[in-house]
Amino acid sequence: MVSEFHEAYSNRHQLAEGWKQAGAKIFGYFCNYTPEELIYSAGMIPVRIRGSSENIDLADAYLPTFCCSYMRSALDQALKGGYSYLDGVVFPKTCDMTRALYDIWRRNIKLPYYWFLPVPGKRTDEAVELFTHELRLFKESLEGYSNQEINDESLRQAIRVYNENRTLVAEVYQLGLSDNHPLSGSQVFGILLAGLIMPKEEHNAMLRRLLDSLPAPNTFPGNGTRLLVAGNNFENIELLQTLEECGGEMVIDDLDIGTRYYGSTVDENSEPLQALAERYLRKTPCPCMHPAEPRLERMLELARSYRVRGVILVIQKYCDTHLYERPWIESRLKEAGLPVLSVEHSDTGWASGKFKTMVQAFIEMLE
Amino acid sequence: MESTQDKQIAQTKPGRLAASAALATLNEDYYRDLANAKEEGRPVVWITSMAPIEMVYAFDGIPFLPENYAALCSSRKVAAEFCQAGEARGYSQDLCSYALCTFGSIFENRGPFGDEAPRAPDILLATEGACATHPKWWEAMQRHYDCPLFIVDAVYTVDGETLPAHHKEYFAAQLRELASFMEEHTKRKFDMDRLREVVALSDRASELWDEIDDLRKAIPTPISQIDVFTCLFALVTLKGTKEPVAFYEQLRDEVKERVDNGIGFVPNERFRLIWDLFPIYHNMRLLNYFAEFGAAFVTDFYGNAFSGRLDASDPFGSLAERYLSFFMRSAQWGKAELYRKRVREYHVDGIVFHSNRCCRCFTAEQPDIGNILREELGLPGLMFEANMVDPRGYDDAQVKGRIESFIEMLEARKYPKEAGIK
Numbered sequence: 001m002v003s004e005f006h007e008a009y010s011n012r013h014q015l016a017e018g019w020k021q022a023g024a025k026i027f028g029y030f031c032n033y034t035p036e037e038l039i040y041s042a043g044m045i046p047v048r049i050r051g052s053s054e055n056i057d058l059a060d061a062y063l064p065t066f067c068c069s070y071m072r073s074a075l076d077q078a079l080k081g082g083y084s085y086l087d088g089v090v091f092p093k094t095c096d097m098t099r100a101l102y103d104i105w106r107r108n109i110k111l112p113y114y115w116f117l118p119v120p121g122k123r124t125d126e127a128v129e130l131f132t133h134e135l136r137l138f139k140e141s142l143e144g145y146s147n148q149e150i151n152d153e154s155l156r157q158a159i160r161v162y163n164e165n166r167t168l169v170a171e172v173y174q175l176g177l178s179d180n181h182p183l184s185g186s187q188v189f190g191i192l193l194a195g196l197i198m199p200k201e202e203h204n205a206m207l208r209r210l211l212d213s214l215p216a217p218n219t220f221p222g223n224g225t226r227l228l229v230a231g232n233n234f235e236n237i238e239l240l241q242t243l244e245e246c247g248g249e250m251v252i253d254d255l256d257i258g259t260r261y262y263g264s265t266v267d268e269n270s271e272p273l274q275a276l277a278e279r280y281l282r283k284t285p286c287p288c289m290h291p292a293e294p295r296l297e298r299m300l301e302l303a304r305s306y307r308v309r310g311v312i313l314v315i316q317k318y319c320d321t322h323l324y325e326r327p328w329i330e331s332r333l334k335e336a337g338l339p340v341l342s343v344e345h346s347d348t349g350w351a352s353g354k355f356k357t358m359v360q361a362f363i364e365m366l367e
Numbered sequence: 368m369e370s371t372q373d374k375q376i377a378q379t380k381p382g383r384l385a386a387s388a389a390l391a392t393l394n395e396d397y398y399r400d401l402a403n404a405k406e407e408g409r410p411v412v413w414i415t416s417m418a419p420i421e422m423v424y425a426f427d428g429i430p431f432l433p434e435n436y437a438a439l440c441s442s443r444k445v446a447a448e449f450c451q452a453g454e455a456r457g458y459s460q461d462l463c464s465y466a467l468c469t470f471g472s473i474f475e476n477r478g479p480f481g482d483e484a485p486r487a488p489d490i491l492l493a494t495e496g497a498c499a500t501h502p503k504w505w506e507a508m509q510r511h512y513d514c515p516l517f518i519v520d521a522v523y524t525v526d527g528e529t530l531p532a533h534h535k536e537y538f539a540a541q542l543r544e545l546a547s548f549m550e551e552h553t554k555r556k557f558d559m560d561r562l563r564e565v566v567a568l569s570d571r572a573s574e575l576w577d578e579i580d581d582l583r584k585a586i587p588t589p590i591s592q593i594d595v596f597t598c599l600f601a602l603v604t605l606k607g608t609k610e611p612v613a614f615y616e617q618l619r620d621e622v623k624e625r626v627d628n629g630i631g632f633v634p635n636e637r638f639r640l641i642w643d644l645f646p647i648y649h650n651m652r653l654l655n656y657f658a659e660f661g662a663a664f665v666t667d668f669y670g671n672a673f674s675g676r677l678d679a680s681d682p683f684g685s686l687a688e689r690y691l692s693f694f695m696r697s698a699q700w701g702k703a704e705l706y707r708k709r710v711r712e713y714h715v716d717g718i719v720f721h722s723n724r725c726c727r728c729f730t731a732e733q734p735d736i737g738n739i740l741r742e743e744l745g746l747p748g749l750m751f752e753a754n755m756v757d758p759r760g761y762d763d764a765q766v767k768g769r770i771e772s773f774i775e776m777l778e779a780r781k782y783p784k785e786a787g788i789k
Contacts (some may be wrong), residue, residue, distance in 0.1 A: 062735050064752075066461065066724050075784060093523040096499045100731035103699030116525040118534070121495055121502065127520065130537045182693065290502050290518050301406070318461050324503035327457030328510055344459060 002183060002210060006190030012047070012197040019045060019199075020085040022266040028083060029090040030098050032076075032286065033119050035276045038139050040200065041085060041148040041158035044087065048196035048257070049066075049074050050235050051347060062104050069148040069317045069346035070233040071097045076110045088113025088145065090138075094288040095321055105363060113145050121290050123281045131277040139273065155272040155284060162266065165200045168207040169262040175214075176251035181223060181332065182214050185250030186240035192257050193235060224249035225363050228308040230299060230329075231345075232256040232286075233316035238350035243312065248358040248366075254299045260284050263298075287321040296329060300336055309337040309366040312359075317344045339366060384594055385617040393610055394603055404429050410553045412581040413488040415505065416603065416673070417496035417693070418519060419542060419686050421569050424607035425562040426549050428490075432604055435510075437468040437484060438639045441648035443479040445518030450757045452477075464725045464756035473511060488513050490552055494543075496521035496690050497672075497733055498728035515552045517545055521691055526659040526698035530691055538687035541711065563679045565607040566686070570677040572606045575615035583665050584713050587631020588639065590624050592654045592664035594632075596646045602673045638777050641709060641718040643736075644669045644729055649758040656767060657719075660774040665713045668694075668706075697733060703739045710744055717777050720750040725757065747780065749773040 008015060018028055025044040029036065036046040051073035059076035067140075076081060085302040088111055091102035106114045118134050120127035139150050172191055175181045183191075191210075195203045227243060235257075241252055253259055264283035267275040281289075284298045303311065311333050315322045323344075330340045341362040349355055404411045410428040415422055423430040440446045446464065449471030454460050456474055458467055471477075473484045489512060494503035502518045509516040519541050524534055546557040582589060598618060601611035625631075640657065642664045647653055654664065675689035694705050709715065718740060720733045733750065740746040751769050753761050778785070 032583065054605065064722055064724075064727075064730055064737070065726055066752075067731055094499075097726035097731060099523055100727070101518055103732055104735050107699060107739075118522045118524050119538075120522050121499070122518070123519045126537055126540055130522065153487045162773055287503065290506065290520070292503075292506055317459075318727065320462060321498040321503050323459040324466075324500065324507055326459070330457060331422060342457075 001213065003185045004206065005187075005194035005210075009190065009193040009197055009235075012050075013085070015198065016045075016085045019319040025087045026085055027088045027090060027113075028086045029092075031092050031205065032256055033092040033094050033169070033280055033288075034090050035135060035138075035280055036200075037158040037162050037276060038135065038142060038150065039090070040161065040172065041150045041154040042142040043148050044045070044142075044146060045199050047086075047198075049083070049089065050196065052077055053236055053348060062108060063101075068097060068233060068316045069348075070316055073099050073253065073347075075101065075104065075109075078105065083109065084230070085110075086111050088115065090115045090117060092119045094119055094318070095288065115130055117142060119288075120281065121288065123285070123289065127275045128274070128281055132274050135273045135277055150297050152272060156268065159266045159268055159272060160203065161200045161274070162206050163268065165195065165207075166262050166265050168204055168211065168237055169195065171211055172207065173252060173259070173262075179223065181251070184240075184244060185221070185227075186237055186244060189237055189240045189250065190264070192253075192255075193237075195262070196257055223251075225310070225366050226251045226306065226308045227310055227312055228252050228254065228299065228303050228306065229258075229312045229314065230254035231312075231314035231316070232319060232322055234314060234345060234347040234350075236347050236350055239314065242350050242356055242359055243363075246318055246356060246363050248310075248312075248359065248363045250312070251308060252302045254284075254295065255304065256286060258293075259298075259302065260286055275355070287325045292328075296332055299329070299333070303333070303336070303338055308338065310341065310362065312341060312362075313340050313342040314345050315343070317346050384590070384598075384618070384621060385599070386614065386621050388499040389614050389617055390598060390600065393605065393614055394788060396610070397604060398591065401431060401485075403430050410489040410555075411486065412490045412492050413505075413508065414492045415497065415501040417521070417690060418492050418494045419681070419690055420604075421562065421565045421607045421677075421686060422542065422545055422549065423492070423566045423677050425558070426553050426555050428549075428553065429495075430604060431485060431488065433469040433504075434465040435600070435604060436472075437465040437645070437756050438648040439440060440468050440472060440479045441758070442651070444590075444649065444758075445477075445479050446649060446756045447759050449475070450759070459667045461725060463498075463500055463504065464754050466500070467725075468505070468756050469504075473508070473628075478546075488514055489556065490549070491516040492519070493517075494519040494521045495523075496693075497695065498726075500728065515548070517548050519545060519690075524691070526701045527692040527694060527696035534691060535684065535687045538691055539683040542683045542686060545728075559682070562682045566677045566682045567679040568609060568612060569607040572602055572611040572615055572677065573674040573676055575612065575619055576670075577676075579615065579619050579622055580666065580671060580674070581624050582619070585626040585631075586639075586714060587629070587633065587636035588713075588731075589625035589630060589632060590664040590687070591632040591658070592642055592667060593651055595664075595667065595670055599670045599673060602670070606673070608727065621626050631656045631663065632780055633661055633695075635661050636663050638716045638774070639663060639665045639714050640782065641665070641706070641713070641715050642667040642669070643718055643720045643733065645721055645723045645726065647721060647753050647754040647761075648756055650753075650761065650763065653763075653766065656770060657774075660771075662777070664775060665715065665721075666709050695729065699735065702736060703734070703743075706736060706740060707744065710740070712744055715746070716781055717747040717749065717773070719773075720748060721755075722750050722752045722753050724754045726755070747773070747776060 039046040051070040058079040141177040225248045449468040452471030453467040678685035737748040
């Protein structure tokens with residue numbers, strides 16, 4: 001049953017086409033700084049725009065090749081019509097690429113709705129105030145588009161559904177605290193991916209079923225060498241499978257689609273827009289935010305509580321904000337006694353002999 | 368008519384700008400001030416481009432732009448080594464070469480003249496007004512120097528033209544906070560009247576820069592792109608002091624005199640081009656290669672970003688507007704409109720895109736801007752890859768070959784008879 005998650009992710013375009021035919025409106029979004037709750041409360045299905053392992057054919061006429069493979073690949077899929085089921089796309093301004101891609105998508109991919117969401121780069125009270133204002137503008141725009149009022153109640157309902165999702169995923173993560181955990185890192189990764197592309201209440205239902213049906217603890221053999229996987233922009237499960245083949249295992253992550261996305265719930269007792277703004281600006285930050293320390297501190301905390309032996313740092317090639325932080329992150333992790341295997345990737349080659357050899361050597365060194 | 372003009376230009380080929388001498392003095396004075404800053408008790412503030420430099424001068428500080436410094440390293444042919452040294456510390460070779468080169472220099476404590484790296488900053492001031500990578504670069508330097516860092520959060524809005532009031536207020540509030548921060552770390556009092564003076568001087572420098580840019584519309588265009596990039600130093604680094612005002616007045620008069628006398632930079636100007644965007648500091652001469660074919664750059668989308676009008680009666684408000692709404696922050700439609708306007712007003716025959724491999728922020732949209740200009744105006748474009756600071760991997764022969772083909776194509780379009788096309 002756990003395989004259903006990754007299968008759903010693999011079939012995400014077909015699934016979305018199906019919802020579309022059933023009358024749903026589907027909104028694509030980039031980046032974990034999009035407050036999906038607003039889209040959800042307008043009665044639409046938010047789906048994360050992802051890259052793919054397919055060849056990039058058309059995007060090069062619109063985007064230099066020295067841009068990240070994620071954005072090139074997403075644009076390429078859209079140019080080939082792979083995202084024609086979308087009713088709209090939301091681009092939060094987090095990195096320079098999301099800003100540029102807003103323009104390029106808007107001109108070249110004809111969709112009914114586009115929104116550019118300004119996101120502050122700080123987490124101060126003033127930044128939260130500005131972001132609350134921006135969320136109000138976004139909300140009004142969504143109401144105009146969907147012809148549906150987003151009132152406090154619908155927004156609170158969306159927040160509850162999303163918080164439940166965060167809590168359920170947190171339960172999945174907690175399984176990894178044990179040395180005899182019932183789910184492998186690659187299975188957990190499938191769960192994380194599925195949550196990006198399906199309605200949250202469906203993901204919640206699947207998660208509840210999964211958590212209810214897990215076999216009792218202590219029925220599992222020991223798992224692989226405990227690893228924290230940090231980085232961004234990969235969706236190819238082969239990375240996790242290779243770690244496992246080589247005797248390692250992701251037990252916790254610092255990923256844009258992992259703890260940085262599923263962590264931190266929204267305060268259900270505050271004014272909803274303000275609560276959303278606070279949650280998004282004050283969650284574990286991605287490197288587009290200032291200051292950077294909270295992410296490192298969170299990573300060290302996770303590494304301690306999950307008793308990891310080493311860190312796999314997989315950063316998207318050409319992802320500037322991550323790459324600026326990398327030397328510092330690496331040295332601070334090493335100071336904390338955590339060896340680091342650092343890789344710049346284009347989300348390919350995870351099953352290659354070259355990568356396997358690197359991972360094997362790294363894991364042997366940890367043991 | 369064309370041939371009459373050709374003759375006239377051929378007779379009056381301009382020499383070196385007289386203003387260059389004044390620029391050399393400005394340069395020397397600036398670096399002397401920088402060297403003496405500690406002794407004179409002036410704070411040295413390392414700033415990103417598009418940070419409010421006026422705040423530094425209002426505190427009688429000396430701004431230092433590592434971007435400028437990396438450009439200098441590049442022209443002194445030490446950038447490749449410095450970039451390599453940056454990579455050796457774990458920084459990716461794909462990062463902004465301004466940053467990578469600076470990292471190499473400061474980590475190895477080496478300067479461009481066989482000397483040491485610049486003196487450590489007293490304060491670091493960054494904004495993401497230009498790109499999201501600036502604050503990351505400054506954070507890395509903060510860890511290295513362990514000195515105070517202030518980041519002015521210049522949130523990107525959907526376009527630069529319609530700036531919402533709440534964004535202006537957020538930025539202005541940060542400037543007030545910056546004033547307190549500077550007071551704390553410089554032990555100097557913030558003086559609003561002093562800021563007004565600085566803002567007025569900055570505005571005047573920009574006004575003059577715009578006048579000079581406007582004079583480039585003349586046929587033939589009066590000044591070379593190399594001169595423009597070189598003279599930009601005063602606007603980038605000294606804006607807010609008296610010096611650039613006097614300098615640009617002199618430069619404006621000299622350029623105007625050329626225009627009045629029909630003197631063009633390129634003898635026998637045949638093609639008028641736009642340069643987009645970054646200079647190639649290790650090979651500025653490439654710009655002159657175009658001149659060999661009678662092609663002149665008549666405007667560019669780099670220098671003008673440093674010009675921004677201000678209002679001394681509302682320093683914080685106008686600084687907020689200026690640093691939040693310059694054209695590089697425009698959405699594509701705003702940029703396209705600006706490019707269209709330039710093509711029209713500057714009588715442009717083609718556009719040259721330097722696809723700067725290390726800068727995603729300002730190169731990611733170049734191909735599609737090129738698409739728009741081709742589709743809507745039929746404007747030919749040349750795009751070639753290089754790295755603004757780091758010469759490694761640059762293939763001069765290949766780039767020149769591309770330029771030659773581009774010129775041939777322009778020739779066939781503009782002068783079909785001479786190109787032998789009926």
